[in-house]
Structures are given as structure tokens and as C-alpha cells.
Amino acid sequence: MTLFLYLQSMKKFGLIGRNIGYSFSRKYFAEKFKNLSITDCSYENFDIENITSVPDILTLPQLVGVNVTIPYKQEIIPYLDEISEEAQTIGAVNTVTIQNGKTKGYNTDAFGFRQALEHHWNPCIHQNAKALILGDGGAAKAIHFVFNKMNIPWTTVSRKSEIHFENLSHHMVSEHLLIIQCTPVGTFPNVEETLPFPFEAITQQHFIMDLIYNPSETLFMKKCKEKGAAVINGEEMLIGQAEKAWEIWNAR
Structure with a gap:
């Protein structure tokens, strides 16, 4: 050739x-x-x-x-x-x-998110769980879709929603044991930044997924982990969505 x-x-x-x-x-x-x-x-x-x-x-x-x-x-x-x-x-x-x-x-974000979530969090065990979704961008929309499919009630917290970060209460966090952080706050190089959030309401019963992957542990993740929560970053979701994209490209 x-x-x-x-x-x-x-x-x-x-x-x-x-x-x-x-x-x-x-x-x-x-x-x-x-x-x-x-x-x-x-x-x-x-x-x-x-x-x-x-x-x-x-x-x-x-x-x-x-x-x-x-x-x-x-x-x-x-x-x-x-x-x-x-x-x-x-x-x-x-x-x-x-x-x-x-x-x-x-x-393919929806596929990647659900795959990563179910790898670490069993919906059969947490049948009455409710979710907080922090942020309202494109990734958050895929998460809305997944939670609707899984019949998990969810509430958005963002600058545009009825509940925003400044009025997010201790009670609201304690009632929502599944928290997905979808904003870019804390992404490299701004690793010292985090959301205004009532971390004192986080418990060992919480599961936290921060979609950021760089750094591998954000300040948000660290603060939640200090309260005993189970915490993962967004790398598994990224791998899942990338593999699904590759599958789609090769099915042409």
C-alpha cells in the first residue's frame, strides 16, 4: 500500500x-x-x-x-x-x-453511569433510596434518565433549580442517601475548590459519586469520605461510556 x-x-x-x-x-x-x-x-x-x-x-x-x-x-x-x-x-x-x-x-453517558453505579451500589438493597443530583449540565441529564429507568426519586440542586446550594438543608441531605456530584467544581487545576455543601449531614449510609476523575479524589470526595460515606470518582463511568462509544462507531 x-x-x-x-x-x-x-x-x-x-x-x-x-x-x-x-x-x-x-x-x-x-x-x-x-x-x-x-x-x-x-x-x-x-x-x-x-x-x-x-x-x-x-x-x-x-x-x-x-x-x-x-x-x-x-x-x-x-x-x-x-x-x-x-x-x-x-x-x-x-x-x-x-x-x-x-x-x-x-x-453513552447513561450507559456508563448506570454500569459504574451498579458495580458499587445495589438498588435491590436500597429500594427506598432517593438521590440528590448536584448540577444540571449534560451529564446530569443522562443521570435523570437512568434514575427514571431505575425508579429512583431524584432532586436537582443547582443555581437554576428551586433548591440551590445556598439553601440545601441538613435535613435534605440526610434524606437523600445517594448523591451524584455533576459540576466541574474541583476539577484540576482548581483542586482546592468545592461546592458550598452541608458536609456535616453526610453519614456512613451515604453513597457519593463525583463525576470528576482528575484529580482522582476531589476535595468534595475527601470531605464526604471523612464522614464515613462510600465514595467513588467518575473514572468507571468514563471508561463505560468510552467503550460504548467505540462499540457504536464500529457498528456502522
């Missing part, structure tokens, strides 16, 4: 987001390609300041799939030709396929 034909056969993947130099995805897929001896695929970051740059990315030669992260999981939808039924219900897209010039959006 000539160099020209080889380059023509290359399949490109990537991540669309803003300030994504720390990205999990590029490293994960580079290692995946290496471990599977895949030499005709590459993965790169598309770090953009504005969603209006998306059409230029989605029409790049050899690009066959992208992941989408903060802050574009909702904003990208109008730029796609089609989205899956699940992504439509969730209202957020984090995976896109590109085939014959047509784009289709999917949501």
Missing part, C-alpha cells in the same frame, strides 16, 4: 470540548489502539471556544466519530442530522458517528 492510500484509509476520531487539555479520552483511545495493534486509527482533541466551529470539524476528511464533552453536549444537537431516541429523551449527546457525510448523535 502506498503512503497515499494508507493515509486515505486512516480513520480519525476525536473529542469536541473546551479547555480539554486534561482529556481522558485521547489518552484512553491512544492506549486502546496500541493494545489492540490498531494502526489505522487516530484520536485528537478539538478544543474550541464556540460551538459554531463544529461544522468545520464534522466535515474533516477521514473523521468517522467524535466524543463530545463540556460545555457542548446540548449545544451540538442542532448541528447534527439525526440523534438516537435515547439521546432525544435525555436531551444531550456525547457521541457522534459520521457516515457518508451524515452525522448521528448518541448518549
Whole structure:
């Protein structure tokens, strides 16, 4: 095969987001390609300041799939030709396929979240559990979808919701034993930051999942762990959603 034909056969993947130099995805897929001896695929970051740059990315030669992260999981939808039924219900897209010039959006965050949650937290044991979801971005929308499927009552805490961080009570936290932290607060390099939160209400009965993976233990996680709660970060969810994205790309 000539160099020209080889380059023509290359399949490109990537991540669309803003300030994504720390990205999990590029490293994960580079290692995946290496471990599977895949030499005709590459993965790169598309770090953009504005969603209006998306059409230029989605029409790049050899690009066959992208992941989408903060802050574009909702904003990208109008730029796609089609989205899956699940992504439509969730209202957020984090995976896109590109085939014959047509784009289709999917949501694999829901799959990754449920897989990670059920690995550590058994809904059969906690049948009456209620959840607090901290934040209201694209990832939070996938979690709403999962909890609805699992029949777990949930309440959102955010700047825009009826309950916000400043009026989140001790009683509310003590009644919701499943807490999912979906905001970027505490992400590297701002590792000394955390949400205004009544940590004194956390107990050994709580299960906490912080979707941040860098650092591996956020200040929020540390404070909850000090109160005896079971705590995990977002790495397992990321791996799960990445593997589901890879499955979708290869089912084309």
C-alpha cells in the first residue's frame, strides 16, 4: 500500500470540548489502539471556544466519530442530522458517528453511569433510596434518565433549580442517601475548590459519586469520605461510556 492510500484509509476520531487539555479520552483511545495493534486509527482533541466551529470539524476528511464533552453536549444537537431516541429523551449527546457525510448523535453517558453505579451500589438493597443530583449540565441529564429507568426519586440542586446550594438543608441531605456530584467544581487545576455543601449531614449510609476523575479524589470526595460515606470518582463511568462509544462507531 502506498503512503497515499494508507493515509486515505486512516480513520480519525476525536473529542469536541473546551479547555480539554486534561482529556481522558485521547489518552484512553491512544492506549486502546496500541493494545489492540490498531494502526489505522487516530484520536485528537478539538478544543474550541464556540460551538459554531463544529461544522468545520464534522466535515474533516477521514473523521468517522467524535466524543463530545463540556460545555457542548446540548449545544451540538442542532448541528447534527439525526440523534438516537435515547439521546432525544435525555436531551444531550456525547457521541457522534459520521457516515457518508451524515452525522448521528448518541448518549453513552447513561450507559456508563448506570454500569459504574451498579458495580458499587445495589438498588435491590436500597429500594427506598432517593438521590440528590448536584448540577444540571449534560451529564446530569443522562443521570435523570437512568434514575427514571431505575425508579429512583431524584432532586436537582443547582443555581437554576428551586433548591440551590445556598439553601440545601441538613435535613435534605440526610434524606437523600445517594448523591451524584455533576459540576466541574474541583476539577484540576482548581483542586482546592468545592461546592458550598452541608458536609456535616453526610453519614456512613451515604453513597457519593463525583463525576470528576482528575484529580482522582476531589476535595468534595475527601470531605464526604471523612464522614464515613462510600465514595467513588467518575473514572468507571468514563471508561463505560468510552467503550460504548467505540462499540457504536464500529457498528456502522
